[in-house]
Amino acid sequence: MNTRKDCRVSPEICDIFCMDSVIQFKNAAAIFNHDRRQTGLIMASTGLSAMFGPATFCAVTGGSRGLGRSIAVQLAGRLGEGSRLVLTGRSLQGLQETKRQVEEGCPNQLEVKLVTGDMEDTTAYPALFFDIFADTQPGDFKNALMIHNAGTVGDVSKRAAEHSDPQILNKYYATNLTSVIALTAKFMEVFPCSDVRRTVVNISSGAAIEPLAHHALYCSGKAARNMFFKVMAEEEPDVRVLSYSPGPLDTDMLQTVRSCGDKKIEDRFNAMESKGLILSPDHSAKHMCTLLDEDKFKSGAFLDVFDRFSL
Ligand SMILES: NC(=O)c1ccc[n+]([C@@H]2O[C@H](COP(=O)([O-])OP(=O)(O)OC[C@H]3O[C@@H](n4cnc5c(N)ncnc54)[C@H](OP(=O)(O)O)[C@@H]3O)[C@@H](O)[C@H]2O)c1
Secondary structure, three states: OOOOOOOOHHHHHHHHHOOOHHHHHHHHHHHHHHHHHHHHHHHHHHHOOOOOOOOOEHHHHOOOOOOHHHHHHHHHHOOOOOOEEEEEEEEEHHHHHHHHHHHHHOOOOOOEEEEEOOOOOOOHHHHHHHHHOOOOOOOHHEEEEEEOOOOOOOOOOHHHHHOOHHHHHHHHHHHHHHHHHHHHHHHHHOOOOOEEEEEEEOOHHHHHHHOOOHHHHHHHHHHHHHHHHHHHHOOOEEEEEEEEEOEEOOOOOHHHHHEEEHHHHHHHHHHHHHHOOOEEEHHHHHHHHHHHOOOOOOOOOEOOOOOOOOO
């Protein structure tokens, strides 16, 4: 059996296979140390970092709940005057609640724009992407940040060999892969030159590199995204590219993963929960902001909330 020490996969996957209690304890200590370190870094970076100080255009997909909401709230407190935060999702109600939380916690004047749309529907992309970038002039911003967070796990009742319906497959990959690639292209079209500091974040998962039963679509979609952004990082040296794995989070998505019908997966996530190893999305969003703020990652890197990987 692998141990966490020699395991180069994310904690949520590693925990499935490494159930040694000492390892779990070390993991809990790592989380604690992270919290302490983050608090210090965030305090030190309040306000005027290169990443977050100047006027920034920032779009977050899947901003209506879960990690996307936390990212929006955490980012908003760091964005400088004149920034614009664009949040996308299908649920207007969810987006409005995120906007309320952003405005409640944000000390700066920040324009929050909500754009509803379904990433499953590729025919709607031109209108959706137009709305995301409407009235956006590169000269208005010093930074441009695109965060691809929206995601689904697909039909977790099926095993890999049972995904026979091409229409369902196309819809899955439209939401989780095609939209990301096409929206990145639009982002690059709107911000074509290096006068604006450009950053693209791919919200990834340990599932991108480690197989998880009942999650063939999810694993393959995340793996494809990781490689897409590695290639982009090679091709676009002026763009900062990060694939960030947020860890196991207490969100709707994790509920779906846990109810996949595979007893081993259910038991192991239950065990993680009882050991306090499921993270809050706020915690993980803060860590992502710290990584961006520190700006030490190699472009194209795959990092996670536990500072693992550098692939
Ligand atoms: N939760 C975890 O343990 C975990 C672990 C590793 C990685 N991640 C990654 O973190 C990201 C966020 O996950 P989460 O846990 O916050 O998930 P979540 O709570 O299920 O939220 C998913 C977000 O994606 C949006 N979305 C889903 N389908 C969409 C569609 N067809 N069109 C447009 N937007 C859509 C949802 O908005 P609407 O419903 O309003 O459309 C929602 O805002 C995902 O990329 C996920 O893979 C999560």
